Amino acid sequence: MKTIKLSIFTFILSFFCVSLLNAQMAEKEILTSTEITVKPGQNAQFIEGVKKWKSCYLENNGQAKWNMWHRQQGEGNLYVMAGMDPNWASMDKEDNAESACYVILLNLILPHIENVNSRIAQSMPEFSRSFTENANYIRVKYFDVHKGYAFEQVIREVSKAIKEKEGDFRGLWFEFELGGPNTPDFMLAEPYEKYADMDLVRDSPATIYTNKVGEEKAAELWEVWFDTLENSWAYTYKLNQEISN
Structure with missing residues (x-):
């Protein structure tokens, strides 16, 4: 099993740009799943930070789609962001809206995150x-x-x-x-x-x-x-x- 090493900044930015799970699974696609553990007592601040980032992203004509899932069991307060890409080449696309909202990410989201764990899988x-x-x-x-x-x-x-x-x-x-x-x-x-x-x-x-x-x-x-x-x-x-x- 190979290990992918990303800084938390690069990781969060790149993950916000993955697509929503497609309705059809006719061809193999790339699933990016990201576990984000929120610091104890800071769930409300984390949610508000992501809301502000989302607002900024949409105001800057961001086109990416994403899902945020909240784990209901287990240790800690953990969210999973999940999305699909049709191939690796699609990850090369630049997103100007992402750059425009970097300050919100830096100041209102990252301070409330305890840990980030990224994974990539192939659909079957x-x-x-x-x-x-x-x-x-x-x-x-x-x-x-x-x-x-x-x-x-x-x-x-x-x-x-x-x-x-x-x-x-x-x-x-x-x-x-x-x-x-x-x-x-x-x-x-x-x-x-x-x-x-x-x-x-x-x-x-x-x-x-x-x-x-x-x-x-x-x-x-x-x-x-x-x-x-x-x-x-x-x-x-x-x-x-x-x-x-």
């Missing part, structure tokens, strides 16, 4: 549904594996079974390419309009696959799964529309 459209535009929540599961090719084999087979039964995939898969030493290898994001949607009772992926191929063949795939999986964890995130664009 062959296993993924489209992103729901009215999604206000996402449930994200992360996976550490030591045999990526074997892990992909599992999600390919199980995702295919889910789509055959339900008509579509359940979430959006990504494979991480750049990030720090604690960056996971894969991520599954499931969008929801409201919390109540998470109460829907559905067969587990394991049950769906087992019903399709039988217990003996399914057991072979589960052996591959447990052989490659090192760790997994999950959070839910709530979209903050006021500081998204």
Whole structure:
């Protein structure tokens, strides 16, 4: 796993310019996800700073779109900014509105940030549904594996079974390419309009696959799964529309 090293200034500026998650995942794209930990007791100041930056950016005809997700569990007060780029070349584009609002970033946002952690992943459209535009929540599961090719084999087979039964995939898969030493290898994001949607009772992926191929063949795939999986964890995130664009 490679490590990308960016100063906090360069990082925040560049991240504000990534695009919103596209509705369609027909081709592979680049996902930039950024974890921003806000200092204790300074959430209101951070929010106001981002609002002012957003206002400045729009007044200067900024064209970029971004989403800001607020993590609902875990340690600290953490936000994730997430966006898609069609390719690496798109990151070369200059944004004059960004430069015009640098002072706001410097004075009203950065003083309230405790830590920043950036990651870049590749979308996996062959296993993924489209992103729901009215999604206000996402449930994200992360996976550490030591045999990526074997892990992909599992999600390919199980995702295919889910789509055959339900008509579509359940979430959006990504494979991480750049990030720090604690960056996971894969991520599954499931969008929801409201919390109540998470109460829907559905067969587990394991049950769906087992019903399709039988217990003996399914057991072979589960052996591959447990052989490659090192760790997994999950959070839910709530979209903050006021500081998204």
